[in-house]
Amino acid sequence: xxxxxxxxxxxxxxxxxxxxxxxxxxxxxRRVLDGDEPYAKEVWxxxxxxxxxxxxxxxxxxxxxxxxxxxxVIAEELGRAAAPVPxxxxxxxxxxxxxxxxxxxxxxxxxxxxxxGEIVGALAVSEGxxxxxxRNIETKFxxxxxxxxxxxxxxGGAADVVIVAVNTGGSGEQAISLAIVDLTAGGVSAxxxxxxxxxxxxxxxxxxxxxxEILGDKQGAGWPQLSRVLDGAAVxxxxxxVGGTEAALEMARNYALERYAFGxxxxxxxxxxxxxxxxxxxxxxxxSNAYFGAMMLNDDGAELTxxxxxxxxxGSDAYVFAAQENIQTHGxxxxxxxxxxxxxxxxxxxxxxxxxxxxxxKEKLVSRLEAKNAA
Amino acid sequence: xxxxxxxxxxAYRKQVRAWLDKNATRKADAKGMELPRDLNELIAQSKxxxxxxxxxxxxxxxxxxxxxxxxxxxxxxxxxxxxxxNYLVPGGIFAIGLGMCIPTVMAWGSDxxxxxxxxxxxxxxxxxxxxxxxxxxxxxxAGLRTRAExxxxxxxxxGQKVWTSxxxxxxxxxxxxxxxxxxxxxxxxTMFWIDMKDPAVEVRPIKQMSGGAExxxxxxxxxxxxxxxxxxxxxxxxxxxxxxxMNERLAVGGSQGNADTDDLIELARETDIAGAPxxxxxxVRERIADWYVQAQGLKFTRFRTLTAxxxxxxxxxxxxxxxxxxxxxxxxxxxFGMDLQDMGGVIxxxxxxxxxxxxxxxxxxxxxxxxxxxxxxxxxxxxAERVLGLPGEIRVDKDLPFNQAPKGK
Numbered sequence: 001x002x003x004x005x006x007x008x009x010x011x012x013x014x015x016x017x018x019x020x021x022x023x024x025x026x027x028x029x030r031r032v033l034d035g036d037e038p039y040a041k042e043v044w045x046x047x048x049x050x051x052x053x054x055x056x057x058x059x060x061x062x063x064x065x066x067x068x069x070x071x072x073v074i075a076e077e078l079g080r081a082a083a084p085v086p087x088x089x090x091x092x093x094x095x096x097x098x099x100x101x102x103x104x105x106x107x108x109x110x111x112x113x114x115x116x117g118e119i120v121g122a123l124a125v126s127e128g129x130x131x132x133x134x135r136n137i138e139t140k141f142x143x144x145x146x147x148x149x150x151x152x153x154x155x156g157g158a159a160d161v162v163i164v165a166v167n168t169g170g171s172g173e174q175a176i177s178l179a180i181v182d183l184t185a186g187g188v189s190a191x192x193x194x195x196x197x198x199x200x201x202x203x204x205x206x207x208x209x210x211x212x213e214i215l216g217d218k219q220g221a222g223w224p225q226l227s228r229v230l231d232g233a234a235v236x237x238x239x240x241x242v243g244g245t246e247a248a249l250e251m252a253r254n255y256a257l258e259r260y261a262f263g264x265x266x267x268x269x270x271x272x273x274x275x276x277x278x279x280x281x282x283x284x285x286x287x288s289n290a291y292f293g294a295m296m297l298n299d300d301g302a303e304l305t306x307x308x309x310x311x312x313x314x315g316s317d318a319y320v321f322a323a324q325e326n327i328q329t330h331g332x333x334x335x336x337x338x339x340x341x342x343x344x345x346x347x348x349x350x351x352x353x354x355x356x357x358x359x360x361x362k363e364k365l366v367s368r369l370e371a372k373n374a375a
Numbered sequence: 376x377x378x379x380x381x382x383x384x385x386a387y388r389k390q391v392r393a394w395l396d397k398n399a400t401r402k403a404d405a406k407g408m409e410l411p412r413d414l415n416e417l418i419a420q421s422k423x424x425x426x427x428x429x430x431x432x433x434x435x436x437x438x439x440x441x442x443x444x445x446x447x448x449x450x451x452x453x454x455x456x457x458x459x460x461n462y463l464v465p466g467g468i469f470a471i472g473l474g475m476c477i478p479t480v481m482a483w484g485s486d487x488x489x490x491x492x493x494x495x496x497x498x499x500x501x502x503x504x505x506x507x508x509x510x511x512x513x514x515x516x517a518g519l520r521t522r523a524e525x526x527x528x529x530x531x532x533x534g535q536k537v538w539t540s541x542x543x544x545x546x547x548x549x550x551x552x553x554x555x556x557x558x559x560x561x562x563x564x565t566m567f568w569i570d571m572k573d574p575a576v577e578v579r580p581i582k583q584m585s586g587g588a589e590x591x592x593x594x595x596x597x598x599x600x601x602x603x604x605x606x607x608x609x610x611x612x613x614x615x616x617x618x619x620x621m622n623e624r625l626a627v628g629g630s631q632g633n634a635d636t637d638d639l640i641e642l643a644r645e646t647d648i649a650g651a652p653x654x655x656x657x658x659v660r661e662r663i664a665d666w667y668v669q670a671q672g673l674k675f676t677r678f679r680t681l682t683a684x685x686x687x688x689x690x691x692x693x694x695x696x697x698x699x700x701x702x703x704x705x706x707x708x709x710x711f712g713m714d715l716q717d718m719g720g721v722i723x724x725x726x727x728x729x730x731x732x733x734x735x736x737x738x739x740x741x742x743x744x745x746x747x748x749x750x751x752x753x754x755x756x757x758x759a760e761r762v763l764g765l766p767g768e769i770r771v772d773k774d775l776p777f778n779q780a781p782k783g784k
Contacts, residue, residue: 310667
């Protein structure tokens with residue numbers, strides 16, 4: 001039984017952790033949340049200089065050619081820091097989509113620049129407050145042009161290239177393709193969207209005859225491609241969620257030890273102790289599920305969808321719970337603008353929604369379990 | 376990252392499998408066969424199987440060979456357990472004795488006691504039980520009241536224990552008593568080993584809510600034991616008991632009940648909600664997903680622990696979550712399976728109920744499982760205090776002599 005990360009992977013994790021503890025304390029997240037910068041450029045630059053953006057991109061396309069496991073340990077640390085950088089959009093989503101489904105030429109065009117951090121990528125699926133379902137995707141691709149509106153797009157303002165879910169005609173899932181849009185080529189405008197977590201940039205992207213090409217070489221394959229990209233991202237997001245849960249739990253624990261009420265540390269009351277124990281339980285369930293997700297992603301295993309769904313469900317549950325109960329443990333001070341509690345509260349919900357809400361993933365999971373059970 | 380054995384582990388597994396194939400029947404090939412329902416027959420078979428294991432070095436695998444053990448590693452013990460679970464063999468009646476009592480005897484007993492008891496227990500010739508809980512002390516074991524009073528070279532014991540698994544068929548037991556009520560509760564305890572067949576020991580089965588009777592009340596009326604039966608010094612009983620209890624939560628950990636998400640999916644196909652199969656109902660689907668994720672979380676938490684053992688490391692505290700999650704899931708999943716049977720969910724008959732009555736049985740059993748070996752509440756305290764480092768409970772009786780501490784009825 002070897003169900004753990006290697007020593008090298010753990011060392012990488014430690015390096016990323018040290019870097020972020022030093023260069024990306026909560027004051028940086030606060031600065032981005034309070035200000036107009038789309039992301040913390042100096043933190044991004046540091047991550048790029050460490051080579052992290054190229055981690056899982058093959059060497060022939062300018063990356064380090066490592067696997068998903070290395071990305072997982074990086075993700076856990078980004079999550080712990082609630083880092084205000086476009087790493088997930090650019091790497092877990094855009095780069096992974098191109099790596100998995102792009103043509104040789106598309107890979108040559110985009111992957112080296114994404115690996116080097118020279119450009120930022122993003123994924124645009126949602127068109128407002130409807131479920132991301134084929135029938136709700138109205139953005140069209142025809143004659144090499146994209147027309148439509150995507151909202152919200154995480155990191156869509158900072159991005160240079162966006163993978164866009166588009167309708168290419170036909171019915172159901174076959175109507176959907178993924179298109180690559182070069183945002184520097186014109187035809188696309190970005191308007192900021194107000195969201196629950198301004199420490200990450202979100203925009204509405206409006207496409208008007210924006211030049212584009214289909215990812216890969218065939219139309220109508222976009223829905224299963226998107227599903228596979230999101231499976232991988234779900235595992236990586238789950239590691240961010242595990243890291244975030246640990247950070248929120250640590251905040252709650254430290255406060256419970258230093259705060260006195262009725263002559264006692266509040267951490268001596270069972271109401272608080274059991275709340276924190278529940279956070280720990282959820283965190284460990286999330287971590288164990290995420291480990292299996294990591295293994296399936298790294299091996300491209302047959303159970304990737306189930307493992308990714310379980311990682312996402314457990315990760316979302318743990319981080320959302322820990323973040324909200326961290327505020328509760330802090331009491332009134334936790335609800336102030338000055339408190340750092342808000343960053344986890346915002347980020348936890350953002351991560352739980354960005355690549356699809358838990359209820360959608362539960363449906364995806366149960367459909368698979370149902371099919372397996374019938375077989 | 377993989378689930379594979381190391382070459383040494385694979386070799387050991389192969390050897391274990393070969394031995395089991397030669398000496399037992401695989402469950403897959405055991406259609407129609409079952410273990411005896413008669414207790415005496417079951418004990419006889421269990422003893423025969425344990426002796427066979429001991430001869431082959433598969434009883435108490437991690438114990439030194441000089442004590443009748445296998446001289447092996449923790450991971451070998453795990454591998455043996457994984458493999459043996461695929462065969463129709465009796466087990467269980469030695470778990471408390473070998474998991475808790477004999478390790479206590481080995482740690483605290485005289486050389487004479489060790490020579491006398493360890494090897495027969497390993498071979499299954501003698502069965503042991505643990506006598507700690509009392510009507511006045513469940514989670515608060517140290518609040519126990521069974522008295523032991525010194526009389527020359529003997530001690531005279533009077534009082535009552537409760538929830539003693541297997542007391543009705545055990546040969547010996549370890550007994551925690553109060554020897555000094557004038558000092559605070561943890562300081563006045565002393566541990567002994569006793570002969571369960573002594574006429575001064577009376578065992579009465581407890582009929583459980585489920586209808587079964589696996590536990591007992593045990594009464595002591597002027598039971599006389601020799602001072603040489605003492606385990607540890609007088610007054611050190613709590614320290615001795617901790618040796619025993621450290622092993623208990625490991626022993627109780629695993630089960631999640633018989634019905635799981637696969638059974639629930641099958642049941643939801645066969646039952647209806649508003650004229651459509653229940654499996655199509657969102658509320659049903661969400662619960663299936665939640666319990667599947669919990670089951671996977673528990674499974675892979677165990678794999679993380681096994682990985683540490685496989686590397687010869689001490690596992691992290693993550694395994695402390697297992698029973699908290701498993702017991703509640705067992706109860707809720709059982710309860711929901713009954714809900715899906717609608718009005719018929721009240722039926723408790725293995726012949727009439729789906730999944731051989733597994734939902735109903737685990738719903739009833741889980742009410743006890745959430746308490747046994749540490750209640751949900753005590754386990755949360757343990758996570759909060761030992762893992763997260765939060766303050767211990769305020770104990771108003773901690774510094775008071777036991778006979779002056781507040782007590783209810």
